Amino acid sequence: MREWWIAAHYELLKYSRMRSVLIILIGLPLVLILLLGSAFDTEIKPAKVALFIADQGEMSASMDTFWNDEAISHYIKVLPANSNKEIQDWLREGIADYGVHIPAGFSERLLAGEAANWLTYSGRYEEKNIAADAVVNGYLGQLNLQLAVVETLGPDALETFKETISEAKTIVPPISTYNLGAGDNQSFGKTTSLQYYSAAYLIMFLLYGGMTAAIALLNQRENGTLQRMYAISGSFRSIVFGIIVGAVLLAALQAVIIVAFTAYVYGVDWGNHFMWITLICLLTTAAGAGLAITIASIARTVKTTQSLFGIIVFSMTFLSGGMITGIERLVGGANKFTINHWANESLRAIMSHSDTSNVWREIGVLSLIALVLTIIAVIRLPKVVKQHA
Template sequence: MSMWHICMFELRRILKIRSVVLNLFILPLLLIFILGTALSSAMGTGEENIPDVLRVGVIQPSDMSSPMGEAFKVFATTPEVSRMMKVQNMPSKDEAVNALKQGKLDFAVIMTSDMMQQWMAGKEVKLQWILGKDSTLNIVGQTLFTRFTDELNRQAAIAEVLGPEMIPAASAQTAAESEEQSSIRVSSPGHSDRSYSASQYYAAAMLAMFMLYSGMTTINSLFTERDKKTLARLQAAPVGNGVIFAGKIAGNSLLAFMQAIIIILMTHVLFGVDWGGHPGLIMLLCVLITLASMTLGIIVALVSKSAASASTIMQSIIIVMTFISGGFTPIAIDFVQRISEFTVNHWALQSFLSMMLGASVREIMHNMLMLGAVCAVLAAVAAVIYRKAGYRYE
């Protein structure tokens, strides 16, 4: 009897248990469908995250037809900027505030006569702005006009060093440079036209979580042989304890890998989940998660006194790792994010998402290497515990 005989027997035995099939194959698909459907409006496909054209109201005095007014005109007519905002001249601050309240404007900027004097004197220029109702558009407006004031202050520094007469030349140079190369870019992770949907996010998160649950089948399998006293019979056969142990781990590993393949294929066919264009890297990632699941299951099984306590510990670890890694809902707390970097789920989820977003192979491999480091630590700990505790009937 070889390790592969034990492996195939273990696999057939587990697949005959209906509860295992339900929990490992059907339940993940149901959760992905429910979470993906319920939260699709909140997460979406990424298209709704592109801001609308910013409607800006500009309040400026009548004497702004000088170099500063020309500089603003050049900035506002730059192709990249003009696609992002639409400028409307407002007669007064009160008119702009009323337009913001009525939703006719998204953002307002106030330019004063003092600004022109400060600028010509080579001093720092700061715009005054009035925020609108949409926080995202407010950020866009602040970003755009901060870029404008940065350019004005650069020209002011030129005036202070070389004299005010150099400002028109600097403005002309800036206008020429803006036609050749813009300092403003709109992009998102991976490709600029791609983002993950709620179904993709939870497909990746649930796949990582339920592959770790395969470690619980390993725990139950190891304790079943002890509790039913069949381990003593296996050890009486002409086969070493290491072969028995390796065969059972190999059977559960094949189960976890089968689970991954089925979930990936079914979510793609049923829910339209795009897993990216790196099938080889996806398979390698599933192997790493399987390794992490098996080693974690071994550690918990060998240090626990009973199957019940081992299952409770394993389940608690999986739920905590899934939660802090954002598997249930993304968490924006920096401290929690730092802790999540020590978990399997974090790097598995980031690897899957980077593939879905079409990120570079270098970025994907970085996440996978970090996951590999976590797996290596778990494997080393499992090897040390196995050498001390072993797997035998007591």
């Protein structure tokens, strides 16, 4: 017990002094998640609309209902202003994305059949202006349409128009959003782009974290350290196990930092089942370590192991859709033969709050893969730690 804990402790101490390794295993995935998650983000951010209502006529109830309706909350976030000047100040300072001033007497002019409009102010972001214009014009368009009906039918329809318009409920603007030109291959399913790439690159770099166990064993064998440890009175197996545990603890630290950073800085929703996420990360690390040790038993050198393992992990990440979304539809089911697929699917199911039975199915397959690779690694381990095995 004491031997493997001391070996694990010194492995962690060694990794803490290897800044380049820490940057690659922890810093690089955070950068990739931010870049790809932001580049492919199609989620609509509500436009902040500075609103000043000077009109207190018969239409005020209808307008209050309109601006407070949940149907437009996905596109509009209302910031109540106290004056027209305050709207313009907020737009200039970037506090608001768009401005609306409903002038006094709007209700009277509208119900009298006169032309009535709101004063609108565009902000600095075109996409925000388009969303806000669609909401405002949708509401005003419906009012002007009914006004045109009154003018066409004559004065007799005016009273009916007043009763209808004063009791009008919110008119939902017909806004639909699509990722034009991308097709189905760019769909992130029930997750956002940030969630999608957070899961993909967490798993990819946890696999690389598992590789550090095999690299540490190969380095110590080539340096003769393992041979000297074999001669001491302590348990050689415990020391080797401690070196592997040190790599697993590094991967655990890596997972904690990536999940915590993306959750609190990037705003990624990882769901509510953190024990399941912990289990998935441990299984992925075990599978990565098992695969790396198996490759190291064949390659026998650090450089060859790194090259082969890097190619395999890169290929698995690509086939599982970690680089190009939707690629799994084009590879004929080859993605299901990768570690990444089962780990990613289980994480995304947790993120999207899917049925727990689906999560356990994915975790079950991942557990089986990790178990098989671990058994193979234990059988092949002497080829890694012994000089002439």
